[in-house]
Amino acid sequence: MLKDQNAMKGLRTLAVHAGEEPDEITGASAPNIAMATTFVQDELLAFSAHGAAEKESFIYTRWGNPTVQQLETKLAALEGGEACLAFASGMAASAGLVLSLMKAGDHLVCSDTNYPGTAELFRETLPRFGMTVTPVDSSEVSAIETAIRPETRLVWLETPANPILRLADIEATADLLRGRDIALAVDSTFATPVATRPLSLGADYVVHSLTKYIGGHGDALGGAVIGARDAIAALRLEAGIHHGGVLSPFNAWLIMRGMTTLPLRMKAHEEGAMAVARFLEGHPKVKRVLYPGLESHPQHQLAKRQMANFSGMLAFQVEDGAAVAQRMMRDLQVIHYAVSLGHQRSLIYWLETDELLASSFKLGGQAAESYRAFAGEGIFRTSIGLEDSEDLCADLARCLD
Numbered sequence: 001m002l003k004d005q006n007a008m009k010g011l012r013t014l015a016v017h018a019g020e021e022p023d024e025i026t027g028a029s030a031p032n033i034a035m036a037t038t039f040v041q042d043e044l045l046a047f048s049a050h051g052a053a054e055k056e057s058f059i060y061t062r063w064g065n066p067t068v069q070q071l072e073t074k075l076a077a078l079e080g081g082e083a084c085l086a087f088a089s090g091m092a093a094s095a096g097l098v099l100s101l102m103k104a105g106d107h108l109v110c111s112d113t114n115y116p117g118t119a120e121l122f123r124e125t126l127p128r129f130g131m132t133v134t135p136v137d138s139s140e141v142s143a144i145e146t147a148i149r150p151e152t153r154l155v156w157l158e159t160p161a162n163p164i165l166r167l168a169d170i171e172a173t174a175d176l177l178r179g180r181d182i183a184l185a186v187d188s189t190f191a192t193p194v195a196t197r198p199l200s201l202g203a204d205y206v207v208h209s210l211t212k213y214i215g216g217h218g219d220a221l222g223g224a225v226i227g228a229r230d231a232i233a234a235l236r237l238e239a240g241i242h243h244g245g246v247l248s249p250f251n252a253w254l255i256m257r258g259m260t261t262l263p264l265r266m267k268a269h270e271e272g273a274m275a276v277a278r279f280l281e282g283h284p285k286v287k288r289v290l291y292p293g294l295e296s297h298p299q300h301q302l303a304k305r306q307m308a309n310f311s312g313m314l315a316f317q318v319e320d321g322a323a324v325a326q327r328m329m330r331d332l333q334v335i336h337y338a339v340s341l342g343h344q345r346s347l348i349y350w351l352e353t354d355e356l357l358a359s360s361f362k363l364g365g366q367a368a369e370s371y372r373a374f375a376g377e378g379i380f381r382t383s384i385g386l387e388d389s390e391d392l393c394a395d396l397a398r399c400l401d
């Protein structure tokens with residue numbers, strides 16, 4: 001019996017139940033994993049994916065899979081979107097969306113500071129296919145406006161942006177784009193639907209690396225795009241079925257299991273991050289702390305308006321960061337010195353400004369100065385996990401004192 005969807009309103013209820021149904025045959029209350037690549041058919045079907053994309057039942061797992069569909073339904077429910085397409089990684093989701101929406105001659109406006117994989121995809125790959133890209137400081141809506149051209153097809157925001165936690169105003173950007181034929185995509189990986197629901201603020205697409213908070217346990221790569229039903233159906237045909245970077249049912253099952261506790265985990269991540277951010281702000285060796293939940297964050301007012309949860313990501317500057325990074329690799333007892341974020345385990349990583357500006361971001365002039373105003377010579381990007389904040393503070397103190 002299909003559940004009445006109106007019985008599920010709250011985010012915690014949706015996180016637990018949306019997309020999941022007890023097994024019709026066994027009554028199993030937990031979801032199965034459909035580890036099948038192919039599904040037996042009972043009617044004649046054309047072999048082309050063009051016909052298959054409209055079919056409700058399953059044919060081949062690259063076109064759709066029951067376990068992956070459960071995850072997609074849950075994620076669409078949490079984001080308040082009509083539909084979702086899951087990918088093998090966050091990068092597969094970003095690349096799939098951009099390459100499906102844009103063609104040669106089209107123009108993209110993006111944040112000049114974002115996840116390095118995205119930055120490199122935009123700056124290195126898209127121009128090879130005849131697209132042009134203008135990176136701007138997307139915390140200024142006027143900078144986005146100035147960059148728009150007649151051939152602009154897509155505006156890409158990441159908020160809060162990796163690694164300096166700079167925010168972009170989604171609603172103001174959506175207002176700017178209203179009435180123009182330009183799509184707005186938001187990489188909301190750092191925020192999660194617990195903090196921000198970009199579709200409700202006027203975005204057309206929300207992009208997630210499921211590898212991070214949504215999966216939440218550091219054990220499975222995944223990605224997703226959420227948006228309107230027709231838009232996601234078109235994306236499934238091109239990016240899913242033809243580019244082929246789809247999610248494995250096993251990873252879908254792991255990520256879905258993680259998602260059930262997302263609202264609870266985000267509460268704990270935020271609580272821990274706030275405690276660590278305040279500790280760092282009071283530490284004599286720390287020059288600057290960047291955390292949207294702190295009054296000292298230059299966009300704290302926007303953060304309060306746009307984020308119902310300040311998430312667990314923070315960054316901080318110290319004197320001679322490279323030497324402190326060496327000490328961390330040797331002396332940290334709890335926090336892992338490692339890339340990635342959003343897991344139960346706290347993670348920290350040193351990002352040197354000159355190196356990042358020259359490699360991924362390729363920023364000079366005013367844009368480089370603006371980045372440097374946040375990051376100084378470098379920052380420690382820190383993902384606060386679910387441990388006791390006292391232990392995390394003591395671990396950091398060990399390397400700073």
Ligand SMILES: *Cc1c(COP(=O)(O)O)cnc(C)c1O
Nearest residue numbers: 089090091115187189209211222
């Ligand atoms: C990690 C990350 C990505 C890429 O995701 P993968 O799952 O590693 O491919 C994209 N955007 C942001 C903001 C990320 O943190």
